[in-house]
Amino acid sequence: MTKRRDRGSRAEAEAGCREHFVDAPLYDYEYRHRRADLNFYRQLARNRMEFAAGPILDLACGSGRLLLPLVRDGHQVIGIDRAPEMLAAAARRIRRLSASRRARCTLVRADLRAFATLGPATLAICAFHSVQHLHTDEDFLRFLACARTSLRQGGWLAFDVLPADPAWLGRDPERRWGRTTFRHPSTKQRFVYTSNHVYDPAARLLHMRLYYQPVDDEGRPRGEERTVRLCHRQFAPDEIRRLLGLASFRLVEVFGGFDGRPLAGAAGSDDEHVYVAVAV
Numbered sequence: 540m541t542k543r544r545d546r547g548s549r550a551e552a553e554a555g556c557r558e559h560f561v562d563a564p565l566y567d568y569e570y571r572h573r574r575a576d577l578n579f580y581r582q583l584a585r586n587r588m589e590f591a592a593g594p595i596l597d598l599a600c601g602s603g604r605l606l607l608p609l610v611r612d613g614h615q616v617i618g619i620d621r622a623p624e625m626l627a628a629a630a631r632r633i634r635r636l637s638a639s640r641r642a643r644c645t646l647v648r649a650d651l652r653a654f655a656t657l658g659p660a661t662l663a664i665c666a667f668h669s670v671q672h673l674h675t676d677e678d679f680l681r682f683l684a685c686a687r688t689s690l691r692q693g694g695w696l697a698f699d700v701l702p703a704d705p706a707w708l709g710r711d712p713e714r715r716w717g718r719t720t721f722r723h724p725s726t727k728q729r730f731v732y733t734s735n736h737v738y739d740p741a742a743r744l745l746h747m748r749l750y751y752q753p754v755d756d757e758g759r760p761r762g763e764e765r766t767v768r769l770c771h772r773q774f775a776p777d778e779i780r781r782l783l784g785l786a787s788f789r790l791v792e793v794f795g796g797f798d799g800r801p802l803a804g805a806a807g808s809d810d811e812h813v814y815v816a817v818a819v
């Protein structure tokens with residue numbers, strides 16, 4: 540049983556930015572139905588490129604879930620990530636593209652907080668809650684500084700975060716939630732998946748644990764359960780607006796979901812918060 544006191548160390552938080560990205564085929568399988576963000580960012584890239592041409596930066600590109608569709612749409616894309624397993628999966632997909640599409644892809648292994656100047660780009664996207672792996676204001680400002688120096692003046696930065704629902708944050712951390720059974724896409728081993736989490740309000744860090752118990756075809760446990768840590772900083776819109784301002788960005792739009800609905804805040808029916816800022 541995972542105890543509250545086991546969570547919250549710096550090492551735990553750091554592990555929470557890496558462990559979920561070690562098994563790229565499993566990551567791709569778990570998020571295979573996630574589409575709304577892709578549609579949103581593809582449309583943004585289309586709109587942006589009507590004003591100015593230039594490469595798109597896919598910051599924390601992972602296994603290429605967004606990078607590949609952007610390349611197929613005709614854009615030149617530079618993907619940055621630090622997880623070798625995710626980059627290897629992206630590279631495998633890029634190898635299957637036609638030569639002309641391959642020529643429009645670049646992968647760079649780097650940290651979001653310290654990547655060398657790229658571009659100059661007209662659009663930088665940091666999709667699927669990846670900025671929530673930047674656990675302190677300093678980390679987020681370092682990331683913004685790198686993004687800013689790689690963007691032209693007037694270039695856009697777009698990213699999303701998953702807002703915290705207080706009821707969900709306060710769930711019993713000793714219980715297991717969200718039980719599902721699935722087969723691993725590569726090994727075909729059957730697993731029971733469960734999860735739980737602890738929220739550290741002082742650090743604004745959500746420490747999640749994802750549990751993968753191997754089972755046989757009758758559902759009986761077989762072998763050791765694997766625990767994967769995942770840690771997300773919680774951001775409020777005002778904080779993001781302030782930090783963007785400190786890093787020479789101006790927030791131009793915040794949506795309460797990828798369907799473009801307005802931000803409702805704590806009282807309303809927000810899904811994910813989607814931010815679009817301009818480099819000033």
Ligand SMILES: C[S@@+](CC[C@H](N)C(=O)[O-])C[C@H]1O[C@@H](n2cnc3c(N)ncnc32)[C@H](O)[C@@H]1O
Binds near residue numbers: 560603605621649652
């Ligand atoms: C939720 S995944 C998103 C991947 C991809 N953008 C997508 O939408 O599927 C988060 C990604 O952030 C990367 N990541 C986390 N912290 C990072 C850091 N400090 N520097 C670079 N990449 C980081 C992980 O390796 C992982 O690929």
